[in-house]
Amino acid sequence: MSLQLVDDLSRAIGSDEIVPYFQPLLELRSGRLAGFEVLARWHHPDRGVILPDEFIPFAEGAGLIASLTEGMLLQAFSAAAEIPDHLGLSVNISPFQLRDHSLPAQIASAARRARFSPQRLTVEITESALIRNLELAREIADALKSMGVRLAIDDFGTGYSSLKHLKALPFDEIKVDGSFVRSMITSRESRKIAAAVVGLGQSLGLTTVAEGIEEKAQADMLFYLGCDIGQGWLYGKPVPPESIREAISGNAFLHLQELPTSPLSLNRAMSLDALPGHRLAQLQAIYDGVPVGLCFLDRNLRYVSINKRLAEMNGYSVDAHLGRHVSEILPDVFPILEAQMRRALRGEAVPGFEIDRTIVSKPEPERTVLISYHPARDEADEVVGVSVSVVDITELKRNERARLASEEHYRTAMDLNPQVPWTADPEGMILDAGPRWEELTGLSMEETLNEGWTKALHPEDLEATMTAWKESLRSGNPVDVEYRIRLRDGSWRWMRARGAAHRGLKGEIVRWYGTVEDIDQHRKVAEALQKSQARIEEMERELREARPKPRKPSRLSKQIRKLRPILSE
Ligand code: C2E
Numbered sequence: 001m002s003l004q005l006v007d008d009l010s011r012a013i014g015s016d017e018i019v020p021y022f023q024p025l026l027e028l029r030s031g032r033l034a035g036f037e038v039l040a041r042w043h044h045p046d047r048g049v050i051l052p053d054e055f056i057p058f059a060e061g062a063g064l065i066a067s068l069t070e071g072m073l074l075q076a077f078s079a080a081a082e083i084p085d086h087l088g089l090s091v092n093i094s095p096f097q098l099r100d101h102s103l104p105a106q107i108a109s110a111a112r113r114a115r116f117s118p119q120r121l122t123v124e125i126t127e128s129a130l131i132r133n134l135e136l137a138r139e140i141a142d143a144l145k146s147m148g149v150r151l152a153i154d155d156f157g158t159g160y161s162s163l164k165h166l167k168a169l170p171f172d173e174i175k176v177d178g179s180f181v182r183s184m185i186t187s188r189e190s191r192k193i194a195a196a197v198v199g200l201g202q203s204l205g206l207t208t209v210a211e212g213i214e215e216k217a218q219a220d221m222l223f224y225l226g227c228d229i230g231q232g233w234l235y236g237k238p239v240p241p242e243s244i245r246e247a248i249s250g251n252a253f254l255h256l257q258e259l260p261t262s263p264l265s266l267n268r269a270m271s272l273d274a275l276p277g278h279r280l281a282q283l284q285a286i287y288d289g290v291p292v293g294l295c296f297l298d299r300n301l302r303y304v305s306i307n308k309r310l311a312e313m314n315g316y317s318v319d320a321h322l323g324r325h326v327s328e329i330l331p332d333v334f335p336i337l338e339a340q341m342r343r344a345l346r347g348e349a350v351p352g353f354e355i356d357r358t359i360v361s362k363p364e365p366e367r368t369v370l371i372s373y374h375p376a377r378d379e380a381d382e383v384v385g386v387s388v389s390v391v392d393i394t395e396l397k398r399n400e401r402a403r404l405a406s407e408e409h410y411r412t413a414m415d416l417n418p419q420v421p422w423t424a425d426p427e428g429m430i431l432d433a434g435p436r437w438e439e440l441t442g443l444s445m446e447e448t449l450n451e452g453w454t455k456a457l458h459p460e461d462l463e464a465t466m467t468a469w470k471e472s473l474r475s476g477n478p479v480d481v482e483y484r485i486r487l488r489d490g491s492w493r494w495m496r497a498r499g500a501a502h503r504g505l506k507g508e509i510v511r512w513y514g515t516v517e518d519i520d521q522h523r524k525v526a527e528a529l530q531k532s533q534a535r536i537e538e539m540e541r542e543l544r545e546a547r548p549k550p551r552k553p554s555r556l557s558k559q560i561r562k563l564r565p566i567l568s569e
């Protein structure tokens, strides 16, 4: 910058040629606008817009920085009348000014004059050139904080004493430098540094901000890392005061669509209102509480973490696992497992496979476990290890075997029984019937299933049977009906069908079980009896009418009386 320009600069500061521009800051989690960073622009009458990197160093060198800052603050605070109260403003303060005792008073006075609440203000301090006299800087920082102003450490990671400053001053916010953000997709190192800065901020309880976000992929990755706030051309370039309104309404709509997509939604749910420390404690509780063995292996198949459950299954303490190779802990089964683990390391998910192994904590000699391997990836999709889940399914297998055996038993019983057993689902669809049904009716099993069995019914009995069956299905009460079925030879035969509901743990009907019994003989005898009884009664009546008031019972009526109990049996 020429001497001429330095002259121009001192004039410019007096004449408000130096103008604040506003760049949106967005909450990455919600896509909501969180505030603006104020960036200086010099509208030079001959040279057009000059960027701050060109004139700020000269303002600092020429002792003009305090008045430049003051002008910027006043204009920015006035322009903030356009900005809703819940949105903040971040301003850049030269590290030189952290040697100036009057800085807090200057800020307070500018805020008062423009009726701007200092509580909405964040002061950004670039750490690269920072602060020779840390004690003085600390006093000034404390004074700012007591006004309610927040402090941010800017360009974090580019200076040589970042950590020292982070420790010395009461920062609220840490800004990941744009240089890391811009190269984080292509450079593993940048990505790891960005991740480390975000992680450091989180563990110190600071708001984390990433600047220089130009692409959605960068925003997604930063969000995945847990970064709170984003800033960059993706969301908007710095705009002059007259365009603030537009920037606010533009962001309100745009960023609902800009939200990171699916694989990150879990992370979003987890980050809701939880500080990193809480989140970790919650995860640890889940990790240790689930009835499933879990662990994480690094690329060399060493235990990075393991939950209590799996440690117990393996017969060593949690600590004894950490850093050890799987083959050291499970020498007997490692040869079986290795190939599957390698598949996961190549990026393939290996869903549950069963193996039999001895579990140290269980008295039985062998247990069956279901193991799954899943590749674990970092924010750039690189496989960094394998997550493992192990479920003890011994009981499950045992129950399944028992169930199979009892089903087999039932089936045998069905085949032997002269009655026809049947089962139906809760909707009344026949699922199974004994082979005798086929013998009797000539209907194959396929024809019989569902509602096929009704084909064998006598048309006159169909309605009553279905009414009774539907009533039972509705009420859950046992069913008991009699109907005729057509035999292979075309004749009709009386049957009695009975059945009852079998209920599950919650009282819900899971099956109907019943039998169909041949009652044709009974029925015919009963009918004959009924007929003869009717005939006898008729004869009795005829006799009474023929001989009114007999003194003694006739021989016939005596015989009838004797016969009666036998007949009505
Ligand atoms: P900074 O504080 O790190 O500001 C961020 C810089 O990144 C700004 O440059 C901004 O325009 C730019 N930027 C924002 N998003 C993107 C993006 O997506 N891609 C790219 N390539 N760049 C982006 P700018 O405005 O040129 O400011 C440069 C530096 O000048 C600032 O760096 C800050 O340290 C300093 N500065 C700006 N205004 C002031 C001021 O009023 N006072 C003081 N003391 N320093 C200021």
Ligand code: CA
Binding pocket: 037, 092, 124, 154
């Ligand atoms: Ca800044």
Ligand code: CA
Binding pocket: 154, 155, 175, 177, 178, 211
């Ligand atoms: Ca910066």
